[in-house]
Structure formats: C-alpha cells, structure tokens
Amino acid sequence: MDIVMKEQVQLALxxxxxxxVYVHLETTNGAYASHFDETFFSSGAxxxxxxxxxxxxxxxxxxxxxxxLKTDIGWVYAxxxxxxxxxxxxxxxxxxxxxxxxxxxxxxISETPFE
Amino acid sequence: MEKERQVLVIFPHPDDEAFGxxxxxxxxxxxxxxxxxxxxxxxxxxRNMGDPPFATRESLPHIRKQELQNAAKAMGxxxxxxxxxxxxxxxxxxxxxxxxxxxxxxxxxxxxLIITFYPGYAVHPDHDATGAAxxxxxxxxxxxxxxxxxxxxxxNNCEEEIxxxxxxxxxxxxxxxxxxTLKAHVSQTQLMIKEMEESLxxxxxxxxxxxxxxxxxxxxxx
Numbered sequence: 001m002d003i004v005m006k007e008q009v010q011l012a013l014x015x016x017x018x019x020x021v022y023v024h025l026e027t028t029n030g031a032y033a034s035h036f037d038e039t040f041f042s043s044g045a046x047x048x049x050x051x052x053x054x055x056x057x058x059x060x061x062x063x064x065x066x067x068x069l070k071t072d073i074g075w076v077y078a079x080x081x082x083x084x085x086x087x088x089x090x091x092x093x094x095x096x097x098x099x100x101x102x103x104x105x106x107x108x109i110s111e112t113p114f115e
Numbered sequence: 116m117e118k119e120r121q122v123l124v125i126f127p128h129p130d131d132e133a134f135g136x137x138x139x140x141x142x143x144x145x146x147x148x149x150x151x152x153x154x155x156x157x158x159x160x161x162r163n164m165g166d167p168p169f170a171t172r173e174s175l176p177h178i179r180k181q182e183l184q185n186a187a188k189a190m191g192x193x194x195x196x197x198x199x200x201x202x203x204x205x206x207x208x209x210x211x212x213x214x215x216x217x218x219x220x221x222x223x224x225x226x227x228l229i230i231t232f233y234p235g236y237a238v239h240p241d242h243d244a245t246g247a248a249x250x251x252x253x254x255x256x257x258x259x260x261x262x263x264x265x266x267x268x269x270x271n272n273c274e275e276e277i278x279x280x281x282x283x284x285x286x287x288x289x290x291x292x293x294x295x296t297l298k299a300h301v302s303q304t305q306l307m308i309k310e311m312e313e314s315l316x317x318x319x320x321x322x323x324x325x326x327x328x329x330x331x332x333x334x335x336x337x
Contacts, residue, residue: 001168024172030162031203031239035271046160046203085171093171100306101166108172115173 001083001095004065009084012092013057013067016109023050023069024108025078049113052076064096067107078107116284119148123226123262125217125249127155127205127241129183130300135267136230137190137296138286139329144191145289151194151224154183155245160202163303170302178302186299189292196220206244213244214251221252226262229253233266233332236273250334258336265331280330287327294326 028044054069054076068077080096087093089112096105108114122143126132132140132152143150157176164170170178180197187195198216200208221229232246246266253261265282286293297304297311314322 001164001171026160026172028160028162031241035238038271083168087171087173091173093173095164095168095172097164097166097168101164101168102162103164103168103172104162106172115176 001085001093004059004063004081004084004094006059006063006065009059009065009067009092009094010057012084012086013059013069013109016092016111017054017057019111020051020053022110022113023052023076024048024106024110024114025050025076026106027078028104030102050076067094076107078105080105081107116142116146117228118146119143120227121224122148122150123220123224123229124150124152125155125220125229125231125245126152127200127232127239127245128158128161128202129154129156129179129186130158130297130303131232131242132190133186133293133297133300133304135269135329137186138289138293138327139230139284139331140190140192141289141292141296142284142286149194150190150192151196151220151226152187152192153196153198153220155198155200155205156202156241157183157197158202158303161303163305165302165305175302179300182300182302186296189295189299191292203241205241208244210244210248210251213248214255217248218252218255221256221262229262229264230331231264231266233268233273233277233334236266236268236270236277238270253334254336261336264334266334267330268332277332280332282331282333284329284331285327286329290326 026046029042033040033042054071056070060066065081066079081094082096084094091110094107098104158179159176231249232242234243234246
C-alpha cells in the first residue's frame, strides 16, 4: 500500500460513484486490547460486501484522512485512513495503520463482490 | 511426554499453534505419532500487515495461507486441514453445527489426544468458540471413547480460576523447530521475533521459559 495521496484517492472515489459497488468497512482495536489493558474498552464494527451506490464522495483532512460516501438515503464514512492501493482487480483498498503499523480501520470499494 | 496414537490439533488461526504448541507437535512427530492440524480460518482479520505494510486486508489471507503451509512444513506436519471459516466470526456460527463439524473430524481421525483452546480462558472470541465446539463434540462421545483433551489457556484470570497447568512439556530440544515455526508466520511475528532473538541472546529467563515450556490443562469432563 502507498501513503494516501489525496487527489489520487479522490479521483479513484469519483470513478466508482453512481454505480453498484461492494463495500468492506471495518474498525478494530484487536481482540487482545482488553487483555493487555483491562481498562481499555474494546470496540469495533465490520461489514463485508454491503452493496450500495454512492452519489458523492469526499476525502477530508490533512492525514490521517476521513472519507465519506453519500448515498441516496444515507452515508458511509471512515476515519483514520493512512494508506491506499488500487489492486490487480481494480478495487480501491484504503486502510488506516496505527503508530505500530497495525491495521485499525479499513474501507474498500469494489465493483465485484469481495471473496 | 506420553506416546500418543494420533494427535489432533484444532485452532482457529494460523500462528495459534506457533507460540504455545509447536514444540509439543514437533516432539510428537519425532516420536512417530501422526499429527493432524485443523485450522479453522486463514486469519483474515489480522492487524499485523508488515511495517511498512506489505499486506492488505484482501491479500492477507493468501499470505497467511502460505505461511501456515510453511509452518506445517517446519513442524513436519503432513496433514494440514484448512476448514474455511472466517476470522472473528467463529463465535457467531451456530454452535451445534460447528460442534458437528469438529465431531466429524474426531470420528475420522480417532485421535488419542486433542489439543485446543480452553473455552472461557483463551482471550480471543474465536479461541473460546473453537475450544467450546471441540469440548461439545467430545462430550457427545460415549465416555470410554473420549480422547484426552489438552487445552491452552492464557487469560489473565486463568490460573486463579482453573489452577496451574497440569501438563508441562519441556521442548528445549526442539527449540530450533519452534523458532522456525514462529518465523514461518512472518507477517504476524516479524516484530516479535526481533525482540525475542535479542532476549534469547541475553538468555532472559522469562523468555527462555516461555519458549522452552509448553503448558496445558487437561479438560475435566465431569
């Protein structure tokens, strides 16, 4: 993955607007967060292959970045995005890696379902 | 270490075997005991992606599958089963179905010993769910047909609640195999190995004990 280049990501987001896409969205502290620190409140969410169509998108912030997708009747957003890649299947993969390099958030957009 | 007829190791993630069990597996294999490793997921949800990140959420399962195969090779395991579940969803599977799947494996392999996680004392929800499904499956067998089950536990409260491990294997003689197994899971262990090798050079007693002694709790069915 590469460090986010804001204009490049915005272009990639725009290219995928107004068509049916599959979305992977995930946030995580890791399953061991509360084991190593019992005062830590662990939380996370995960959705894979949500099928939707967004009509508008924006990457915001100065890094780590925030990304919002507006649909006809709602929103999708992710915060903490640091890296991106357009993979060999033309999927837009975006992720936020924490200060130790561990994945903390992931937002991915594909025109075909994820495995 | 007792000689077994057949060992069945059941864990949810590639690398679950590496830290606490790979020495024991290597010793069983050196003893001539067949060992089957059934791994439920490909660790799709791992957070270690390399630093700088070389894996993505989508490439990680492919990378970890290869690492798992390399680790199996390092231990000498020739029967590796990848069961096709998804990381972090194991606890959401219908428990009776999962137990049934485990039961089929047990029936096929007829192990004298099963190694899995201690349900409730294994921290990660997939660990607890896997252990629970295995225990459920073994409980379904008539008492005299039940294999021994050695469980791995490491929650902060485990010794307080279930006492000290009753089985401790010294695996010093296969420490190199264990280190190679850990190294095979490179995407997940890269950082840890670096620290570990430093400590090994200094002969840090806590690290030496963690590597050389593998601890298990025999599951009590009654």
